[in-house]
Amino acid sequence: MSASPSVGQPVSRLEGYQKVTGSARYAGEYNVPGLLYGYVINSTITKGKIIRFDVEKAKALPGVIAIFTHENRPSLAWFAQQYSDMDAPQGSPFRPLHNADILYNGQPIALVVADNFEMARYAATLVKVEYARENFDTGLKENLLKARPPKTGLANFLKPLPPHPKGDFEKAYSDSFARASGEFEHGTEHHNPLELFTTTTIYEGDGKLTIYDKTQGTINSQLYVGNIFGLHYKDIRVIAPYVGGAFGSGLRPQYQLFLSVMAALELKRSVRVTLDRTQMFTFGHRPPTVQHTRFGAGQNGKITALNHLAVAETSRFEDYTEVVVNWSNMLYPAQNTLMEYKLVDVDVFSPLDMRAPGGLTGMHAIECTIDQLACKLNIDPLEFRLINYAETDDSADRPYSSKELKECFRQGAEKFGWSGRHMRPRSMRRGNKLVGYGMAAGIWEAFQIPARAVAIITPEGKLEVSSAVTDIGTGTLTVMTQIAADELGLPVEAVTFSYGDSKMPFAPIQGGSFTVSSVGSAVKASVKALREKLFKAALKMDNSIFKGYKIGDVDFEGGRILLKSDHSLSLSFSEIIIANKGKAIRAGKFSIPDFLTLRKYSRAAHSAVFVEVEVDEDLGMINVTRAVTAVAAGKIINPKTARSQILGGMIWGISKALREETISDHHLGKYMNRNLAEYHIPVHADIHDLDVIFVEENDTIINELGTKGVGEIGIVGMPPAIANAIFNATGKRVNQLPVHLESLL
Structure with missing residues (x-):
C-alpha cells in the first residue's frame, strides 16, 4: 500500500478544470457532421x-x-x-x-x-x-378517499413496503401521558x-x-x-x-x-x-403527499406509540412508490406501531425518484411530530431524542452494522451552540426579527448493488481502471481514482479511471447513495485481483527475487513491488510487464454484496441537523441564518467532495422548506410555473453560514470499503429542522411545505 494514501484526503475534482473552462462536453455539445x-x-x-x-x-x-x-x-x-x-x-x-x-x-x-x-x-x-x-382528475387532496395500497411485485425492490403493525397502537396512544399529532402536506417538485x-x-x-x-x-x-x-x-x-x-x-x-x-x-x-426548460416539467417529479402522524409517550419521555400514514399520487399506468413511513421506528423504539402507505391514481405522468425519495418527505412529518411531543413534555428536543435513542433497529429487530448518531448529536450541538436555545417560543430576538433554533435527526438506508470493474497495468506501467458508471457531479471520477490508487500504492496522478460508457464493465444506475459502495467495491476488488496477478507474474520471472515469498510479504508502492522486510529488494511494474513479453496485465471483478451477512443487520447513514432562523415579525419573511449538519456515513473517501454533497443537500433542504414547489391548476390539469423564473429556488443571497461535520464511524460489516454514501443524508433532516426552528421563533407550527409567508402573519 502507498505510504501516503489518498483515501480520506480532500482531493480536488480531477475533472474540475474541464468543467470550469467549458472544455467538458455534455450530451448536446458533440459536433457531428450532417446532424x-x-x-x-x-x-x-x-x-x-x-x-x-x-x-x-x-x-x-x-x-x-x-x-x-x-x-x-x-x-x-x-x-x-x-x-x-x-x-x-x-x-x-x-x-x-x-x-x-x-x-x-x-x-x-x-x-x-x-x-x-x-x-x-x-x-x-x-x-x-x-x-x-x-x-380528467389531477388532484391528490380531492381524491384521498380513493387511496389504495400499492400493488406488489419485483419492481422497485429497494423500496420495501411498510413494516407490519406491532402491539395495539390505538390503546397505547389513548393511554399515553403525552400525545402529538399532525397533518403534513408536501407539494409537487420538479428536478430541474x-x-x-x-x-x-x-x-x-x-x-x-x-x-x-x-x-x-x-x-x-x-x-x-x-x-x-x-x-x-x-x-x-x-x-x-x-x-x-x-x-x-x-x-x-x-x-x-x-x-x-x-x-x-x-x-x-x-x-x-x-x-x-418547459418540457423538463413533462416527465417525472417528486409526488405531492399528504401525511398524518400520531405519536404518544409516557411521563418519563419514553415513546410508547407511533402511527404514520402517507398518501401519495401516482399515474394511472404505474405504481410509483416511496419509502415514507418506515423511518420512525428505525430511529425511535416503540412497542406499538402502525405504519400505512397508500396511493391515489391521477392523470399525471408517473412520479420519479428525487433526491432522498420518500425519506425527505417522511422525515419532515416524523421529526416535527417528535419536536411537538418533546415540547408537550417540556423536554429539550435534543434530550428527548437521547431518551429515545435506538441502539438497534426496533422496526426489524436487528442491530445496526454501525451507528454513531449519538456522536452526531453531541458534536453538532456543541458546534452549533444548542445549549443557548430558549425553550419558550418567541423568547429570542434580534431587533424586529424573531430568532428560533430547531433540530432534527436524519436517516438514509445504505445499499450496495452488484457492479463490475476492470483494472489494467499498461506496458508503460500505468494503472487504468474502467467502469460504465456515470458521474452526475458528485465526484465519482475522483473518488474511484483514489480507491484504485491506494489499492496499488500509487499516487492519484498515476491512475486513469475511465467511465460513463456502456461498452465498459457493468455498473448500476447512479442513485440512492450507493455508487461508492457498489462501484467503489468493484474497483477495489479488481485492483486487488490485479495485485495478485502482478505478484504471480513477478514470481514467474527468471531468478525472481520474490521466490519463496507470498503476497502478504510484499508492499505495493510507487509503481513497484517491495519486500516488506527489505525495501531494497523490489521490482517495478514496468519490469514485470517486460518479462510478460510486453503484454498488459488485466483483472476484472464483479463485486457482489455478502447478502447472507448483511441481512442480519440494518445499514444506514445518520445525521443531526441544527438550524437557526430569523423571522421578520411584521412581514413573516424567513431567513436561515446558519446551520450545522453532523453526519455519520462510514468511511469518507474524499471529505472535500463529500462535504460538497452535504452542503448541496442542506441548500436543497432550505429550498424544499421555504421556496420550491410546482403549482398545479387542477381545473386545467397542468403545471403553471414551468420555468425557472416562477419555480423558486434559493439564490446566493438566501444561503448563509452552513457547516458540515463528519463523525468518525468504522463499519467493518457493510462492505470492504466501510462506506455508506452521502448523497441523500445531507437533505433529509433540513426541512424539519427549519420547521422546528420556525416554531421556536414564532410559536406557530406550519406543516405545509414550502412554508408560505402568509402562514406566519
Whole structure:
C-alpha cells in the first residue's frame, strides 16, 4: 500500500478544470457532421384522444425533413419494456407516440426533424392538433378517499413496503401521558438540473448507434434502446462522461432518448433531440403527499406509540412508490406501531425518484411530530431524542452494522451552540426579527448493488481502471481514482479511471447513495485481483527475487513491488510487464454484496441537523441564518467532495422548506410555473453560514470499503429542522411545505 494514501484526503475534482473552462462536453455539445435536430410537440390537453394532425404548413418549410406522430412512426419491438429500465416501478411504462390516447398534460405527441434547431422549433408551432377531450382528475387532496395500497411485485425492490403493525397502537396512544399529532402536506417538485435533457444519436450504419445521452446509467439507456427497438446490445454504445446534474431525473430513460433513436434509425441520419426548460416539467417529479402522524409517550419521555400514514399520487399506468413511513421506528423504539402507505391514481405522468425519495418527505412529518411531543413534555428536543435513542433497529429487530448518531448529536450541538436555545417560543430576538433554533435527526438506508470493474497495468506501467458508471457531479471520477490508487500504492496522478460508457464493465444506475459502495467495491476488488496477478507474474520471472515469498510479504508502492522486510529488494511494474513479453496485465471483478451477512443487520447513514432562523415579525419573511449538519456515513473517501454533497443537500433542504414547489391548476390539469423564473429556488443571497461535520464511524460489516454514501443524508433532516426552528421563533407550527409567508402573519 502507498505510504501516503489518498483515501480520506480532500482531493480536488480531477475533472474540475474541464468543467470550469467549458472544455467538458455534455450530451448536446458533440459536433457531428450532417446532424439533424428534433423538436418535440407536447399535448396541450390533459386527457383524451388525438383526432387528427395538420402538418402541411410545417412540412412545407425549407429544411424540415420529417414529422413523426403515432400515425407514421416506425414499427418497434417494444420488447419487455418494464424490465429494460432498472428504475421502472410496477405497472406498464409510458410509450411515446404509441397511439392516439392522451394520458397527461404535456405528453409528447410528435417530433419535428429539421436540418437546424431553430427551423425544427418554428415548424413545431405550425403543427395543428385536433383533440377529443375527456374528463380528467389531477388532484391528490380531492381524491384521498380513493387511496389504495400499492400493488406488489419485483419492481422497485429497494423500496420495501411498510413494516407490519406491532402491539395495539390505538390503546397505547389513548393511554399515553403525552400525545402529538399532525397533518403534513408536501407539494409537487420538479428536478430541474442545469443541463437540459438531450440525446445525440449518431447513426453509424447497419443499425449501429453511438448515443450521447443525459443519463444516470449508460447501461440502463443501452438496455432500453436495445429492447425497445429490437437491436443487439453490442450495436449500441451509450456515452455520458459529463452529466450536468440529475438528482434522480436521469435514472429512467426519458422520452428524448426514444425520439432521437427512433428518428435516427428511420432516417438513417444522426439526430439530436433537446428538451427545453418547459418540457423538463413533462416527465417525472417528486409526488405531492399528504401525511398524518400520531405519536404518544409516557411521563418519563419514553415513546410508547407511533402511527404514520402517507398518501401519495401516482399515474394511472404505474405504481410509483416511496419509502415514507418506515423511518420512525428505525430511529425511535416503540412497542406499538402502525405504519400505512397508500396511493391515489391521477392523470399525471408517473412520479420519479428525487433526491432522498420518500425519506425527505417522511422525515419532515416524523421529526416535527417528535419536536411537538418533546415540547408537550417540556423536554429539550435534543434530550428527548437521547431518551429515545435506538441502539438497534426496533422496526426489524436487528442491530445496526454501525451507528454513531449519538456522536452526531453531541458534536453538532456543541458546534452549533444548542445549549443557548430558549425553550419558550418567541423568547429570542434580534431587533424586529424573531430568532428560533430547531433540530432534527436524519436517516438514509445504505445499499450496495452488484457492479463490475476492470483494472489494467499498461506496458508503460500505468494503472487504468474502467467502469460504465456515470458521474452526475458528485465526484465519482475522483473518488474511484483514489480507491484504485491506494489499492496499488500509487499516487492519484498515476491512475486513469475511465467511465460513463456502456461498452465498459457493468455498473448500476447512479442513485440512492450507493455508487461508492457498489462501484467503489468493484474497483477495489479488481485492483486487488490485479495485485495478485502482478505478484504471480513477478514470481514467474527468471531468478525472481520474490521466490519463496507470498503476497502478504510484499508492499505495493510507487509503481513497484517491495519486500516488506527489505525495501531494497523490489521490482517495478514496468519490469514485470517486460518479462510478460510486453503484454498488459488485466483483472476484472464483479463485486457482489455478502447478502447472507448483511441481512442480519440494518445499514444506514445518520445525521443531526441544527438550524437557526430569523423571522421578520411584521412581514413573516424567513431567513436561515446558519446551520450545522453532523453526519455519520462510514468511511469518507474524499471529505472535500463529500462535504460538497452535504452542503448541496442542506441548500436543497432550505429550498424544499421555504421556496420550491410546482403549482398545479387542477381545473386545467397542468403545471403553471414551468420555468425557472416562477419555480423558486434559493439564490446566493438566501444561503448563509452552513457547516458540515463528519463523525468518525468504522463499519467493518457493510462492505470492504466501510462506506455508506452521502448523497441523500445531507437533505433529509433540513426541512424539519427549519420547521422546528420556525416554531421556536414564532410559536406557530406550519406543516405545509414550502412554508408560505402568509402562514406566519
